[in-house]
Amino acid sequence: MELFEVPLYDDDFIKMIGRYAINLFVVTILVRVVYYKRSRSKDYLFTFYMLSTVVFFICFTMKKLELELGMAMGLFAIFGVLRYRTDTMPIREMSYLFTVIGLGVINSLANLKVSWLELITANAVLTALPAWLESLPLLRQESQEEVLYEKMELVHPDRYDELLADLEQRTGLSIARIEIGKIDLVRDCVTITIFYHPHQQSVQDVNGVNVSRRGRRL
Template sequence: MDILLALALPINLFSIAVLAYAIYFRRHRRADLMFAYIALNVGVFTVSAIMLTQNINLGVAFGLFGVLAIIRLRSDSISQREIGYYFIAIALGLVNGIGSSFPVAMILLNLLLLTVMFVADHALVSGGVERRVLVLDFIINEKEGLRADLEQRLDAEVLRLEVDRVDYVRDTMSVDVRYRPRPPHATYAASANNTATTVQLPAIL
C-alpha cells in the first residue's frame, strides 16, 4: 500500500499541475485560484491517503472536505466555471488518495477528469461567449436601444441581455449581458474604414 501511495503522489501532482496551470491559469489568468486549487488538491490527497492507511471511516473525510468547500465557496466571489475547477481539484485528490490501490483505474479517472475539463472549458465549445453584469448610470427602457448601446460599449455582439434592476431614484440600471467579443481585426478594419471616410484631401488647382 505504501509503495502504491508513493506512486500515486507524483501522478496526483502532475494531474493538478495540468488542471491548475495548463488548463485553468493559461486560460483565465488568476494566480490566486491556481494556488488554491493546488493547495486544496494536495491537502485532500494527503488526508485521504492517511485515512485510508489508518482504516479511518472515509465518510468523515468526505464530510470534512464538504464543510471546507462550503466555507471556501462562501468566502470569495468566484464564477460558476471556477467552482467547477474547485470541485475537480477535490475529486483528483480523492481519486488519487483513495484509489491508489487500483493504479490503472486511478490513471484512467485522472485522464477522464482532465480531458472533460479541457474540452468543456475550451473556447470552441463555449463559442467565445462571455458574461458580465453591468451597472449603467442611465436608464434605457427600449430593449433594442439598450442592446445597441451595450454592443458599442463592449465592442461585441450581444447575444442575450436581462435587466436585473432599475433604480429611478439614482437613475441607474443593472444588466446581465451574454456577449461574444468581436475579432480584433474586425474592429481594426472598421476603425480604418471610419478614419478613411473622414480624411479630406486638399483640392488640386
C-alpha cells in the first residue's frame, strides 16, 4: 500500500528499529552507567540522548536517499551558517557528546559490508574505553568550588587538618584538597578553593550544598 506515492511499509523499518534499539542500549550504558556514575550531573543527559537519536535517524534516512552533489553542498552550507549560542560545554562532556554522535552514525550507516562482530566491537570499544579512563586515578574527574572563609586562625600550615575537617563539616563535601587564595585582612576573611570528586559524594551532598563559584561566605 502507498500513500501519496510513498509506501507505508518496507523491510528497512524492522532494520531501523533493531539498529536504534542497539544504539539506545549502548548509549544508555555509556551515559547512565559510565558518565553519570562519575559526574553525578544531569545537565547533559537530555542532550546526549536526544542528539544521539537525532543523528541516528538523520543518517539512517539520508542513507536511503540518492543526493545530488548540489543538494549535498547546500546542506553543508546551511549547517555552516547555523550558530548555537549556548554556555560553554566542559571538555569531558564534549568528549562524551562526540562519542554518542559517533555511536549514532556507526549504528545507522553500517551496511552489509560491516559484520555483526565488527559492529559489536566498535560499540564495545566506544563504551569500555571511557569507563576504563574514568577509573584511572590520574584522570579522575575533579570539581571545584570557591568559598569565603572567616576563621583566620585555622588558615595556618600547622592547622591544615583542622581547617579541612571544618570545611567538610560545614559544606557536607568529602574534600580531596584545598588551595588558599586571596587573604583579606581588612574584612578578616580568606578565599579558599575546594577540590572534590563528584562521584565520591552522596547525592544529597552534591545537590544539597549551595556554594557559589563566585564565593560564598562560610
